[in-house]
Amino acid sequence: MMIYKPIEKGSECSMRSPRLVVVTPGSFVIPSFRSSSVERVIEHTIPPVADPYRTRIYGIRGEGLSARGRLKRIPCIRFPRGKKYIPSVIKAIKRWPAQLADVHNRPFAAYRIKKAFPRMPVILTLHSTTFMRPPYMIPGKESKLLAPVDKIVVNSEYVKQAVISRAPQAAEKITINYPGVQIDRFRQRWTAEGEAERAARLHEAGWQNRRILLYVGRLVPGKGVHRLIEALPRITVFCPDVLLLVVGSAFYGKRRSTAYTRQLQAQAESVKDHVRFIPYTPHDQLPGWYQLADLVVVPSLRDEAFGLVNLEAMAAAVPVVAARTGGIPEVVQDGITGLLVSPERMEEELAEAIIRLLQEPLTRRRMGLAGLREASSRFLWEHSSQRWAEIIGQVARK
Template identity: 55%
Template sequence: MQRPKVAVVTPGSFVIPSPRSSSVERVIACMVPLASHVLQAQIYGIKGTETPDHGDVDGVPCMRYTRGAGYIPEVIADLKRWSPAVVDVHNRPTAAHAIREALPDSRVVLTLHSTTFIREPHLKREDIGRLLLPLDRIVVNSAYLGVSVAANSPAVVRERIVVNNLGIHPGDFLPRWTPVGEAVRAARLDDFGWSGRRIVLYAGRLMPGKGVHRLLQALRRVVRACPDVLLLIAGSAYYGHDRLTPYTASLRRQMRKLRLEKHVQFLDYVPHPALASLYQLADVAVVPSVEDEAFGLVNLEAMAAEMPVVASRIGGIPEVVRHGETGWLVDPSPGEREMAAAIIGLLRQTGLRRRMGEAGLGEVRRRFLWQHSAQRWAQMMLDCATE
C-alpha cells in the first residue's frame, strides 16, 4: 500500500530543527520522523542562516522559506504542486484556514499546542468557529485544551477534536537514581561549586503566566527550613536570547528584596539539549504556572530524569503529574505556603524523592514516549487520508 502524502506546516517562527526553537518545532522534529514508515511526510518551515533551503529533519524532507508575510503563500504554492492527502498545520488557525481554501482536495488538520492563538489578541472569539469549521480535525495535546477549544466552537467542530498527548525520549535524560547518575551528578555539582546544596529547578520562559514570582515567594519559606537550598532559574523571556523585560527585571528586584541572592542562580536562556544536564543536577523541579498550561512538557522532562515535580494544579498539568505519586499539585496560597511545604517535604525526604522520581520515569515509559505520540498521530493522518 502506498504511503499517503502528509504535509506538516510549522508556525514559521523558528527554524526546524534547532536547539533554540519553541516546543512546537521540537514536537514536530521528535514525532514526525517516527511515523515515516507509514506516511510520506514533508515538513515546511522557515530558512535559517545555517540551514539549507531544502534539507531534512531526521530523514524527513524539510522545505524552508523566508520568514514573514510571504511564508504561508509560498508554502501554499508548493503544497499545490505536491498535492498532499493531508496537511497538518501547527498552532496557526488562520494559516490552516487559508490552506483549506487553497487546497480543497486535501484534508486539513490543525494541531494546537496551547490556547494562545485561539484567543485575543490573536483571534477574536466570534472568529473561532468560522476558522475551525472547515477543518477536518483539530488535534490537541490534552483533554483540558480540547475542552477549551470546544467551549467556543460549534457542535460539529467539537466532534472533530482529538487528543494526542506529547512525549519524551527517556534516553535524552540520565536517570538520577542509578550509581552512574549519582556519580555524574556529584562530580558536576562539585564542578559548579554547588556540592552540599539541595537544588530546586525552574526551566521555562520568564513571563508572568509562568509564575516564577510565586516560586520566589515560596523560596523565602524554603530557605528557613532548608538553608542550603539553591534555586536554578533556567530560562529567559524569549526563545534563543536573554533580552531583559520588565518582568525579568522585576524577578531580580524581588530576589534582592527577599534577600535571596545566595539562594538563587539565574542561568538565562539554556538551549534545549543542555537542559538535560540541569535536570540531572536537581532534587526537585517546580512548575509554578498561574495561567493555564495546555500540557507542560517540562513536567515530562523532569519525570524522565527521575525527579519529582511540584506543579500548579492548573490546565492540563494534572493529566501529566499524578498527585502524591509522581509529584505534588499545589494551589495558590497566602505566601505560597502550600508550594513551599511541598518543596520542603521533598527536600527533607530522600526516600520520597526517589519513590516519586522512579514512579515518574515509569509513567513516562508507560504513557508518554514519542513513539506513543507518533503512533496516534500517524493513525489520525491515515484516517483523514482515507475519509
C-alpha cells in the same frame, strides 16, 4: 499558474505513496535546538512513522539554514517568515499537490489552506490555546475558522475542553495526542553511578551539600517564577541549604533581558545566596540540569496546555511540584509523581510542598521513580508517533 487538483483514483500518481505536507507555525526554524516545544514535537513525532507518505515539512528560513534541508529523511522547505509565509506555503502546495496537510498551532493558517484546497483533508494540530483567543482570534469567530478543517488534534484534555467551549460544533473532530519524552537522554538519579556523577558535578560547581530546586522554561510573568522567588525566604527557614537554579530566558534562543527578567534579578537580591540564574540553554543540554535537581518546580499562573518540562523531570526521575492548572494534572499525579498546588494560594502552598519534599528524601525517591515509570509507560515519543500515524491514516482513508 498550476491549479491544484486532487489525485484521481486509478491514476498513475495514485498508485504511489500519498503526498503529505506538515506546516510548522512559522515562528522558529526546524530543525533547531533553539526552537519552541512545537518544533520539538514535530521533530520527534513525525519522522519515525512518515514512511507510508511522501512527506514534506514546510517552515521558515533562519539561523543560516538553506532554503531546502532535511529532518532526518524528510525534506524541509523553508520560506520567508512573516506575512509571506502562508501564501508561500499555499503556492508550494499548488506546485507539489498534496493529498493531506497537517497544520501546527495556527488555526487561521489551517483555515486559509483549507479554503485554498477545499478537497484536500486538513488537520489542525493545536499545541496550546494561545491562538484560539485574542489578539489572535476574535471571540465568536472560532466556529467559523474551525468548521472547514477535517480533524483537530490537541495535546491534552484541557485543550480539548477549551476548544469545545469556544466551538462546540468541533467536538467530534477532536482527538488527543499527548507529547512524549526520550528517556535515554536523561541520567536518572537513583543509581550508584547516577548519584556519583551528580555529586561530582555539584562539587565542580561549588554546590556540594546544597539541595537543588530547578526551574526550566521561559522567564515570562505567566510562568510564575516571581512567586517561586517570593516563597524562597520561607523555604530557607526550614531548608537553609536550598539553592534555586533558574534555567531559561524571556525568549527562545535569545538571552535578551526584559522588564520582567530585571524584576526577577532585583527580587532575588534579598535571597541572592539561594538563587542562580542560568542563561538560555539549548534543549539538548537540559538533561544535565535535570540531573542536578532534587525537585523540579513548575509554578505556572496561567493555564498550561501540557508542559513538557513535567515529562522531562519524570524522565530524570525527579519529583515535580507544579501548579494545578491547565493540562498539568493530566501529567503530574498529585501525591504519586509529585505535588500539585493551587495557583490562587501559590506562595503558601508552594512553600509547604517544597519544604515537605526537601525534608523527605525517601518520598522524593519514591515519587521520582514513580514518575519515571509513568513516563516510560505512557509518555514516550514512540507513543506519540504511533498515535499520529493512526490519526493520519484515518483521515487519509476518509
